[in-house]
Amino acid sequence: xxxxxxxxxxxxxxxxxxxxxxxxxxxxxxxxxxxxxxxxxxxxxxxxxxxxxxxxxxxxxxxxxxxxxxxxxxxxxxxxxxxxxxxxxxxxxxxxxxxxxxxxxxxxxxxxxxxxxxxxxxxxxxxxxxxxxxxxxxxxxxxxxxxxxxxxxxxxxxxxxxxxxxxxxxxxxxxxxxxxxxxxxxxxxxxxxxxxxxxxxxxxxxxxxxxxxxxxxxxxxxxxxxxxxxxxxxxxxxxxxxxxxxxxxxxxxxxxxxxxxxxxxxxxxxxxxxxxxxxxxxxxxxxxxxxxxxxxxxxxxxxxxxxxxxxxxxxxxxxxxxxxxxxxxxxxxxxxxxxxxxxxxxxxxxxxxxxxxxxxx
Numbered sequence: 001x002x003x004x005x006x007x008x009x010x011x012x013x014x015x016x017x018x019x020x021x022x023x024x025x026x027x028x029x030x031x032x033x034x035x036x037x038x039x040x041x042x043x044x045x046x047x048x049x050x051x052x053x054x055x056x057x058x059x060x061x062x063x064x065x066x067x068x069x070x071x072x073x074x075x076x077x078x079x080x081x082x083x084x085x086x087x088x089x090x091x092x093x094x095x096x097x098x099x100x101x102x103x104x105x106x107x108x109x110x111x112x113x114x115x116x117x118x119x120x121x122x123x124x125x126x127x128x129x130x131x132x133x134x135x136x137x138x139x140x141x142x143x144x145x146x147x148x149x150x151x152x153x154x155x156x157x158x159x160x161x162x163x164x165x166x167x168x169x170x171x172x173x174x175x176x177x178x179x180x181x182x183x184x185x186x187x188x189x190x191x192x193x194x195x196x197x198x199x200x201x202x203x204x205x206x207x208x209x210x211x212x213x214x215x216x217x218x219x220x221x222x223x224x225x226x227x228x229x230x231x232x233x234x235x236x237x238x239x240x241x242x243x244x245x246x247x248x249x250x251x252x253x254x255x256x257x258x259x260x261x262x263x264x265x266x267x268x269x270x271x272x273x274x275x276x277x278x279x280x281x282x283x284x285x286x287x288x289x290x291x292x293x294x295x296x297x298x299x300x301x302x303x304x305x306x307x308x309x310x311x312x313x314x315x316x317x318x319x320x321x322x323x324x325x326x327x328x329x330x331x332x333x334x335x336x337x338x339x340x341x342x343x344x345x346x347x348x349x350x351x352x353x354x355x356x357x358x359x360x361x
Contacts, residue, residue, distance in 0.1 A: 005345035008323035009153050009298060009336040010176070010196040018250045018340075036246045041239055046246075050234070053249030060255055063185050063208060070207040070227065071235040071245050076102075076175045076194035078225070079207065080109035083147065083171055083190065086209075086227045088114055089216045091144035095119045095168070097137075099159075100128040100152025101329060102173060110147070113218075117143065127330075128155045130290040137163065145169040145189060151177035151295050153197070154327040156287075156334065158295040162187050169213060176297050178206070179255065180339060181265035189213055195244060197297070198338045200251050204244035255339070264339055271337050271346045272296040278350045284357040302332035308360055309333075319352050321345075 006013040029036050032045050039046040054069050063069060072078070083106075084094060093115040096107045099122050110116050117140055120132040139146055146165040151158045153176040162184070163170060169189030178193040185191065185208065195204035207227065215228040223229050229237050258264060276294060279285045279301050287294065287301050303309055312333070316324050326332040337346055 002320075004320045004322045005341070005348055006323055007321065007335045007337070007341070007345075007349070009327070009334060010194070011202045012197050012336060012338050013340040014200070014247070015251065015254050015340045018247065018254050021250055022247060037243045039242065041236055041242050046242055049246050049249055053245060053252055056249065056252035056256060057206070060179065060252060060261055061183070061185055061208075066211045067185060068207075068209050068211060068214060068227075068231045070209065070230045071240055071248075072205045072207055072230060073203065073241050074224075075202075075205055076173055076192055077105065077109075078205065079173070079192040080106045081112070082207075082225045082227065083145070083192075084110045084113040085221045085225050086217045087169065087171070087190070087213060088144045088218065091142065093117055093140065093143055095139050095143040095146040095165075097132070097146075097148040097163075098123065099131055099149060100157055101154040101327075102152055102175070103147075103149040106147060106149070106173060114144065119146070122157075127288070128152060128157055129288050129293070131157055131159045131293040134161045134163075139165050139168055141166070141168065143168050145171050147171045147173070149173045151175075151297055153298050153336075154330060154334075156289050156295040156298040156300040157293050158297075160292060169210075176295075176336075176338075179261060179264070180268050180297055182261040195248055197336070198340075200248035201244050203241040204248055206248075267343060268296045268337070268339065271341070271343055272299065275299050275335065275337065275346055275350060278353060282353075282357060284361055285353065297338055298334060298336050300326055300330060300332060300334045302326075305360075306332075311360070312356055315356055316349075316352055319348070321349055321352055324349075 026035055095117045097103055097120045098118050107116050119137045122128055122130050146168050150172055171190040172188055174191050175194040176197045179198045189210050191208040193206050196202035209227055214231050217226045279287045284304055285301050313325055324333050326334040
């Protein structure tokens, strides 16, 4: 068996230990005589899987009791609509940060339901390479909520702080940064994340929402877009993404075995620092993001001579380093180094980059 180092931004690599457990349980989960994929979501077997997954996630993130955890479908993109539908509560406007491709999409969707006030826009010459300075943004005290994207997956821009929005509920799209370190959940009204980066396979979406914000959706909100309905039915109003939920639970258990999010933060920071150091030490490569806003999870970089991009990608693939091509809107390269990317993978990439530079400089 040959396993490559997969630097995909999502769907992303899963821990090999998790895949091996899933492989061993594929045909027969815990003597049930069937695969998790075949189980009724209302049967006692799957209910036990679902309950353990939620309990482990709550423990990992220290989620307070006054927050619901929902396991939904539709990707994080569905939350671009579900957030305003559930949080406007009769108000007319919401505040949004515009810091990259995903926050732009969230803004476009929110405009269908409310007036969007852009409190910060970091686009310069068509590019996003920074986050606003802490304390530099003024919020509308009458806004229904403030929305931001702590880590812009495509551009590799990350906030180094949590915005202080006062009494206005703070909403975060944490798709590419959740579980990479410990956070104070109580600072947020809503956290949502697509699973396919740091949680599990594509098809599952996690929503963590404070109790007092549930049950006030717009009257014309579709049932599947109403958080209250999902909260009342333990995320089983319809058939959920059962296998994705199961795999997420295995990832949560794996994270606990690795020492929790504090331990993962140390590893993730070290991985990112050594990769950025290799880029900065070279005249052959460059990273476009301001140093105080660089992502731990998504590291974009360019070859100064873009004519060598194709050769770089071909050589990397031959070396077992795949999915390094940057997003089409940004170009260059991008190494996504989520929790499941072992440090050896980052070391292998750095070594390949050095060898490629020697042979092509």
